[in-house]
Amino acid sequence: MSAVVTESPETTETTKPGLREGAFGNATALSCRECGHQVDLGPFYACPECFGPLEIAYDFPKVTREEIEAGPRNIWRYKALLPVPSDIETSPNTEPGFTRLLKADNLGRELGIANLWVKDDTTNPTNSFKDRVVACALSAARELGAKVFACPSTGNLANAVAAAGARAGIKTVVFIPSNLEHAKQVNSAIFTDGLVAVDGNYDDVNKLASEIAGEEEGWAFVNVNVRPYYAEGSKTIGYEIAEQLGWRLPDQVVIPVASGSQLTKVDKAFQELIKLGLVEDKPYRIFGAQATGCGPVATAYKAGTDAIRPVKPDTIAKSLAIGNPADGIYVLDIARRTGGAVEEVTDDEIRAGIVLLARTEGIFAETAGGTTTAVTKKLVETGQLDPNLETVVVNTGHGLKTLDAIADQVGAAATIAPSYKAFKATGI
Amino acid sequence: MSAVVTESPETTETTKPGLREGAFGNATALSCRECGHQVDLGPFYACPECFGPLEIAYDFPKVTREEIEAGPRNIWRYKALLPVPSDIETSPNTEPGFTRLLKADNLGRELGIANLWVKDDTTNPTNSFKDRVVACALSAARELGAKVFACPSTGNLANAVAAAGARAGIKTVVFIPSNLEHAKQVNSAIFTDGLVAVDGNYDDVNKLASEIAGEEEGWAFVNVNVRPYYAEGSKTIGYEIAEQLGWRLPDQVVIPVASGSQLTKVDKAFQELIKLGLVEDKPYRIFGAQATGCGPVATAYKAGTDAIRPVKPDTIAKSLAIGNPADGIYVLDIARRTGGAVEEVTDDEIRAGIVLLARTEGIFAETAGGTTTAVTKKLVETGQLDPNLETVVVNTGHGLKTLDAIADQVGAAATIAPSYKAFKATGI
Numbered sequence: 001m002s003a004v005v006t007e008s009p010e011t012t013e014t015t016k017p018g019l020r021e022g023a024f025g026n027a028t029a030l031s032c033r034e035c036g037h038q039v040d041l042g043p044f045y046a047c048p049e050c051f052g053p054l055e056i057a058y059d060f061p062k063v064t065r066e067e068i069e070a071g072p073r074n075i076w077r078y079k080a081l082l083p084v085p086s087d088i089e090t091s092p093n094t095e096p097g098f099t100r101l102l103k104a105d106n107l108g109r110e111l112g113i114a115n116l117w118v119k120d121d122t123t124n125p126t127n128s129f130k131d132r133v134v135a136c137a138l139s140a141a142r143e144l145g146a147k148v149f150a151c152p153s154t155g156n157l158a159n160a161v162a163a164a165g166a167r168a169g170i171k172t173v174v175f176i177p178s179n180l181e182h183a184k185q186v187n188s189a190i191f192t193d194g195l196v197a198v199d200g201n202y203d204d205v206n207k208l209a210s211e212i213a214g215e216e217e218g219w220a221f222v223n224v225n226v227r228p229y230y231a232e233g234s235k236t237i238g239y240e241i242a243e244q245l246g247w248r249l250p251d252q253v254v255i256p257v258a259s260g261s262q263l264t265k266v267d268k269a270f271q272e273l274i275k276l277g278l279v280e281d282k283p284y285r286i287f288g289a290q291a292t293g294c295g296p297v298a299t300a301y302k303a304g305t306d307a308i309r310p311v312k313p314d315t316i317a318k319s320l321a322i323g324n325p326a327d328g329i330y331v332l333d334i335a336r337r338t339g340g341a342v343e344e345v346t347d348d349e350i351r352a353g354i355v356l357l358a359r360t361e362g363i364f365a366e367t368a369g370g371t372t373t374a375v376t377k378k379l380v381e382t383g384q385l386d387p388n389l390e391t392v393v394v395n396t397g398h399g400l401k402t403l404d405a406i407a408d409q410v411g412a413a414a415t416i417a418p419s420y421k422a423f424k425a426t427g428i
Numbered sequence: 429m430s431a432v433v434t435e436s437p438e439t440t441e442t443t444k445p446g447l448r449e450g451a452f453g454n455a456t457a458l459s460c461r462e463c464g465h466q467v468d469l470g471p472f473y474a475c476p477e478c479f480g481p482l483e484i485a486y487d488f489p490k491v492t493r494e495e496i497e498a499g500p501r502n503i504w505r506y507k508a509l510l511p512v513p514s515d516i517e518t519s520p521n522t523e524p525g526f527t528r529l530l531k532a533d534n535l536g537r538e539l540g541i542a543n544l545w546v547k548d549d550t551t552n553p554t555n556s557f558k559d560r561v562v563a564c565a566l567s568a569a570r571e572l573g574a575k576v577f578a579c580p581s582t583g584n585l586a587n588a589v590a591a592a593g594a595r596a597g598i599k600t601v602v603f604i605p606s607n608l609e610h611a612k613q614v615n616s617a618i619f620t621d622g623l624v625a626v627d628g629n630y631d632d633v634n635k636l637a638s639e640i641a642g643e644e645e646g647w648a649f650v651n652v653n654v655r656p657y658y659a660e661g662s663k664t665i666g667y668e669i670a671e672q673l674g675w676r677l678p679d680q681v682v683i684p685v686a687s688g689s690q691l692t693k694v695d696k697a698f699q700e701l702i703k704l705g706l707v708e709d710k711p712y713r714i715f716g717a718q719a720t721g722c723g724p725v726a727t728a729y730k731a732g733t734d735a736i737r738p739v740k741p742d743t744i745a746k747s748l749a750i751g752n753p754a755d756g757i758y759v760l761d762i763a764r765r766t767g768g769a770v771e772e773v774t775d776d777e778i779r780a781g782i783v784l785l786a787r788t789e790g791i792f793a794e795t796a797g798g799t800t801t802a803v804t805k806k807l808v809e810t811g812q813l814d815p816n817l818e819t820v821v822v823n824t825g826h827g828l829k830t831l832d833a834i835a836d837q838v839g840a841a842a843t844i845a846p847s848y849k850a851f852k853a854t855g856i
Contacts, residue, residue, distance in 0.1 A: 106520070123551045125550075173856055187792065187827075195840045196840065359618075360594065362592060400615065414625070415606050418626050423624070
């Protein structure tokens with residue numbers, strides 16, 4: 001991984017020593033979100049000028065709805081808008097995306113929202129939205145010549161990295177806190193010999209990953225040194241919502257906030273679709289959902305400040321438990337700019353949200369989805385979300401992975417002898 | 429549910445008292461698989477003449493590839509070939525199907541098969557192929573005016589029925605053996621207040637369900653009294669394989685056998701596609717996969733007999749543990765007619781199959797998928813499957829539901845302190 005950081009912000013070449021032509025599709029450079037400084041495409045994530053986060057800059061060609069619709073039924077239908085080569089479908093990957101957008105009339109009735117949809121990412125290959133971002137990171141790792149595909153994770157990301165690496169035939173090493181639930185460990189270890197349990201919390205695991213990324217040659221840590229490519233995968237949630245609504249933006253979207261990256265990328269996707277003329281320009285509001293036990297962005301939003309005070313997470317929503325969210329400041333900006341909000345709910349509300357979504361729409365969400373559902377309810381009750389506007393709730397992961405959170409809430413209505421008489425006695 | 433069994437086998441009317449016109453699409457009657465006797469469409473499953481199984485008869489219109497391709501990205505793209513009304517998409521359902529068909533080059537190399545695919549139903553709404561059959565049963569239940577949507581189940585089916593019923597807003601009651609794993613219970617109870625645990629094995633649960641179906645008015649048991657409609661849903665696996673191969677039949681397909689229904693319906697789907705001119709007529713071989721601990725069809729196949737001797741199941745492949753498979757005789761017929769076979773593998777081979785599929789293709793299968801993978805390996809090794817022919821392996825359900833089967837097989841490679849030095853010491 002020997003691409004060179006240049007001083008030239010004007011570069012639009014995509015062919016660098018060691019990189020094949022079109023390795024990153026229509027991406028042209030890495031651009032600092034803070035100061036606008038540009039560097040060449042490579043395994044970089046922090047601006048050499050100001051240490052701000054780098055993100056992908058593009059020079060998009062004309063893209064039509066018809067071209068997209070003629071593409072594969074996964075995220076690669078949007079390949080022209082992602083930092084991937086034009087032959088991406090030919091490289092083995094898990095083929096994530098194009099998940100269900102379900103009209104949620106039952107849930108809408110319960111919440112008092114007239115026109116409600118659920119974007120359901122539980123049906124992705126490893127049952128969370130992480131398959132989208134990992135597929136983009138895998139492409140970058142491949143093009144950059146990485147030998148190891150890796151991540152620090154609390155669960156979902158490790159599952160996605162281990163599965164994608166197995167299919168791609170690249171060595172994977174995934175780092176998790178050693179106290180992670182056994183089920184989540186199995187769901188990674190089934191795919192890889194490289195599951196490493198670390199005695200420490202997620203912050204410790206994350207720090208170790210950054211250290212290894214700095215010391216080792218040829219390691220692509222999806223959410224560290226190839227993070228700019230990785231993060232672009234979340235845009236596909238926004239693209240799909242728009243396409244599945246019939247090439248139209250919704251009025252309101254509710255998205256869970258961990259690092260905040262996903263929310264910012266859905267906004268980026270909507271902006272790109274408008275710029276490309278693929279949807280009509282119209283106002284939309286973006287809402288962020290957090291758990292009270294880890295709600296630093298919601299706290300800052302309510303305080304009317306930009307200063308996000310890191311917290312020590314204490315919530316059942318472990319996939320949202322990032323106490324110092326890297327993109328929190330941009331989440332605040334987007335929520336305020338679009339007329340949205342960032343709200344938080346308690347663990348009890350999260351559990352109730354999981355049950356509510358399951359009972360009304362037949363979707364079994366993990367704690368993050370329970371958070372988003374419960375926050376949507378609270379946003380209506382507090383008058384922050386307009387129940388008369390078309391609204392999309394994003395469900396990012398599967399309840400089978402966080403069974404413990406809900407296992408004591410639900411169970412058999414009755415246990416009976418195998419007889420009709422015994423059944424009748426239940427009154428069911 | 430008051431449709432009347434008539435004596436007229438010639439009837440082709442689909443409008444009956446209490447049924448709306450086109451309630452079952454292009455279906456015309458229920459036809460006995462044994463004697464050919466036909467009865468009106470209704471909540472019937474056994475021939476009144478000979479007690480043979482009833483299946484759906486159709487009068488198909490001309491159907492084109494283009495019409496199908498323009499349809500929704502779920503099983504309803506094939507609605508013209510299913511016993512459902514033409515407006516089926518407008519009724520709330522889980523929108524299953526059109527799951528991934530993955531080119532499995534890594535697994536192919538391991539097994540010595542040149543051209544191998546995996547049809548992966550783990551990404552269905554409740555993570556098994558049961559969502560397909562339940563969606564068809566739900567439509568029938570709705571059209572027949574059922575008030576309760578029910579099933580006996582060992583797990584996957586209960587999940588699918590409970591979720592589909594929640595979304596459709598119909599009362600669900602699902603019956604399971606009381607010793608079922610807690611995780612599988614939660615995965616149904618999350619969707620319904622009607623989870624009933626029965627002290628007994630699956631046969632006891634099944635008998636109780638038949639008794640209730642006979643006694644109660646307005647209960648649609650998906651796999652009992654609306655079974656003919658339900659079973660048709662499995663045809664969509666066959667349709668999708670052909671369409672995803674570019675409107676072409678594969679040379680060989682390996683399918684797990686529980687009741688045997690799915691295997692017979694994939695064959696039916698291929699035959700229909702040929703008859704409709706949607707694919708070229710060509711020979712194909714269908715192989716059945718069973719567990720040694722419940723392999724009555726494989727035993728009969730090897731003995732060269734049609735007499736299937738019921739067994740008492742003893743295998744980790746619980747979703748395949750039907751000791752007296754209703755469609756076993758038809759499975760034998762199809763395997764022999766097409767030049768396929770029915771093979772069995774031990775529980776250890778099943779576990780190895782789960783790991784092999786995960787490590788090569790990033791797919792986490794339940795025990796049924798481990799069975800199919802392991803049987804495919806054995807079929808090559810024993811010369812029954814031609815490794816030079818294009819082959820599709822069907823993976824029907826998700827490993828997250830049968831974690832116990834594999835949990836002691838895989839785990840963390842190392843547990844370390846959060847330091848680079850500790851990591852280097854692992855040698856990973």
